Amino acid sequence: MEDNQQRELAGALEALERQKNIKKEEILKTIEDALVSALRKHLGKSAQIIAKMDPDTGAMKAFQVLKAVETVVNPETEMTLAAAQKLKADAVVGEDIQIKLDITEYSRIAAQIAKQVLIQKIRDIERENLYREFKPREGEVITGSVVRFADKDIIVDLGKAEAILPYSEQIKKERYTLNSRVKAVILRVVNTKDLERNDDPAIIKYKSVLMRMDKAQRGPHIILSRAAGIFLNKLFEVEVPELGERLVEMVTVERDPGFRAKVLVRSKDMKIDPVGACVGMRGMRIRAVMNELSGERIDLIQWTNDTQQLLSNAMSPARVTSVRMLDKEAKRALIIVPDDQLAVAIGKDWQNIRLASKITGWELEVKSEGQVRQEGLKAQEAATLDLTQIDGIGPKIAEVLIKAGMTDIAKIAALTPEYLSTYQGVGEKTAVKIIQGAQKYLEEKKNAAQSVDAGEKAVPAVEAGAAEVTNDDAETDKANPQNS
Numbered sequence: 001m002e003d004n005q006q007r008e009l010a011g012a013l014e015a016l017e018r019q020k021n022i023k024k025e026e027i028l029k030t031i032e033d034a035l036v037s038a039l040r041k042h043l044g045k046s047a048q049i050i051a052k053m054d055p056d057t058g059a060m061k062a063f064q065v066l067k068a069v070e071t072v073v074n075p076e077t078e079m080t081l082a083a084a085q086k087l088k089a090d091a092v093v094g095e096d097i098q099i100k101l102d103i104t105e106y107s108r109i110a111a112q113i114a115k116q117v118l119i120q121k122i123r124d125i126e127r128e129n130l131y132r133e134f135k136p137r138e139g140e141v142i143t144g145s146v147v148r149f150a151d152k153d154i155i156v157d158l159g160k161a162e163a164i165l166p167y168s169e170q171i172k173k174e175r176y177t178l179n180s181r182v183k184a185v186i187l188r189v190v191n192t193k194d195l196e197r198n199d200d201p202a203i204i205k206y207k208s209v210l211m212r213m214d215k216a217q218r219g220p221h222i223i224l225s226r227a228a229g230i231f232l233n234k235l236f237e238v239e240v241p242e243l244g245e246r247l248v249e250m251v252t253v254e255r256d257p258g259f260r261a262k263v264l265v266r267s268k269d270m271k272i273d274p275v276g277a278c279v280g281m282r283g284m285r286i287r288a289v290m291n292e293l294s295g296e297r298i299d300l301i302q303w304t305n306d307t308q309q310l311l312s313n314a315m316s317p318a319r320v321t322s323v324r325m326l327d328k329e330a331k332r333a334l335i336i337v338p339d340d341q342l343a344v345a346i347g348k349d350w351q352n353i354r355l356a357s358k359i360t361g362w363e364l365e366v367k368s369e370g371q372v373r374q375e376g377l378k379a380q381e382a383a384t385l386d387l388t389q390i391d392g393i394g395p396k397i398a399e400v401l402i403k404a405g406m407t408d409i410a411k412i413a414a415l416t417p418e419y420l421s422t423y424q425g426v427g428e429k430t431a432v433k434i435i436q437g438a439q440k441y442l443e444e445k446k447n448a449a450q451s452v453d454a455g456e457k458a459v460p461a462v463e464a465g466a467a468e469v470t471n472d473d474a475e476t477d478k479a480n481p482q483n484s
Contacts, residue, residue, distance in 0.1 A: 016122070028053050030121045035062055039101065044076030050098070063098040127191070130161050131220035135189045141234045142224070143183045146176050153209055156182050156224060163222035166209045171226050171258035171294055183292065184224035185231040191220050226293075229253030232261055235292055239285040242277045249274075251303050254358040258294050260347070262314065262355045266303035275300045301359065311335065311364065314356040318345035321369055331362045342368040383407040391437030392430055400424055413438035 017024045032051040039049050039062060048065040067077060068084035068091050084091040091097060144156035144163060152167035154176055165184055176182065194203055195210060210221045225231055233250050242248040247269045255261040265274040278300050279286045290296055299316045311333055312320040318341045324334040335353075337345045345366045346353050357364045367375075380402055386409065387398040400423055406412060412420075413435060420431035 047076045062101045062103045065096050068095045131191050138186050141185050146180050163224050165224040169225035169227045173258045184226045187225040188223040189220050227257035235289045239288050248277050252359050254355045258296050260297045262299045262359045264301050264303050264359050275302050314360045333362050335366045339368045339370045390441050392433035409438050
């Protein structure tokens with residue numbers, strides 16, 4: 001290689017290091033490996049070759065290493081002791097002898113190989129550098145432009161790299177055109193090795209999406225989202241200084257992208273109203289976020305330790321009359337609202353109640369006051385019907401007992417006449433009669449149940465007896481053929 005070419009090469013290496021952020025040492029190693037590969041095609045696959053390139057001048061040297069032996073078995077790696085001593089007078093058996101190679105005739109081939117390998121190496125290094133640059137930026141809001149579509153997915157140009165906005169991470173009512181601007185959050189950054197993993201649910205979810213991207217792009221794969229809760233969170237952080245200062249915290253975010261979101265907020269400073277801080281003066285802060293999300297309605301819910309109050313807050317914008325805890329361990333509750341608020345509480349396609357359940361972690365059921373009242377009347381009628389079957393209990397006494405919550409006949413049977421006679425309209429004699437009637441009712445019910453059980457057990461015995469008679473008749477018929 002001539003001096004001018006060597007200087008040009010050295011200059012090119014420095015330019016690559018500056019422009020592509022690729023270390024000169026890595027490029028030198030690539031070129032040296034290319035020269036070794038070119039020489040091995042002529043000297044043998046097992047030949048031991050050392051190639052060196054001067055980083056300052058670009059001058060290249062190559063040596064073949066042969067071991068001095070008595071008898072040559074592999075000429076690609078061995079040479080006779082006599083031949084070795086011609087090159088080095090004091091050579092001994094087992095010593096490695098370096099033979100300088102003339103690389104002039106291989107420079108063209110080496111240059112071609114080096115170019116191909118170097119291009120691939122540069123691409124690999126660039127991808128790795130991009131991965132290292134974008135990986136720490138997961139969760140950051142970024143803006144790009146639409147460059148093409150892959151089915152329903154959108155490929156977005158971020159300048160240094162391309163990203164994908166999967167259909168599942170889009171706001172469904174939004175429509176995009178080529179070169180339109182897109183603001184989204186960097187949800188995940190994965191490389192080729194990450195795609196081979198099967199233990200990450202997120203990778204599995206987006207694997208088919210990423211494979212639909214340009215086949216030449218082997219990484220990094222940057223996944224964007226406009227539908228994730230973190231995107232709404234990050235938009236609020238831009239508008240609400242208290243969030244950035246950690247004075248106000250967004251505990252949980254649940255979204256039906258483009259339509260409604262519920263955000264649970266709390267304040268770490270008693271003087272700051274978290275909902276007011278997020279809304280802003282005249283609603284300026286929350287309106288800016290809603291506009292970015294195509295008019296998505298946002299319900300800001302103040303966090304509280306009082307579970308009933310929290311569940312009531314979560315039903316916003318519906319007004320709540322009361323909250324009944326059905327099962328605290330299973331986290332089930334009934335939300336009662338005014339009759340005119342039932343549709344608002346449920347929401348379109350059960351949207352409001354679904355998001356409220358998600359953000360609180362409770363299984364919520366909604367009923368109107370009219371529905372609860374109607375159910376109460378039906379339950380009261382059923383209880384009255386049961387109680388009036390007991391001797392001594394008429395409609396009026398039944399009403400008194402129901403209002404007192406005394407609808408369990410077993411509990412009535414266990415009462416004392418003194419206690420029962422404290423109820424309005426119930427005298428001592430009537431109390432005794434009611435208790436005896438309740439005990440008689442339970443006894444008759446028990447006897448009826450036992451009779452049913454006994455009847456069910458008797459049926460198989462009858463059937464078995466019938467089978468035996470049939471078998472006996474068959475035997476008789478066999479013994480007396482004239483009966484047939």
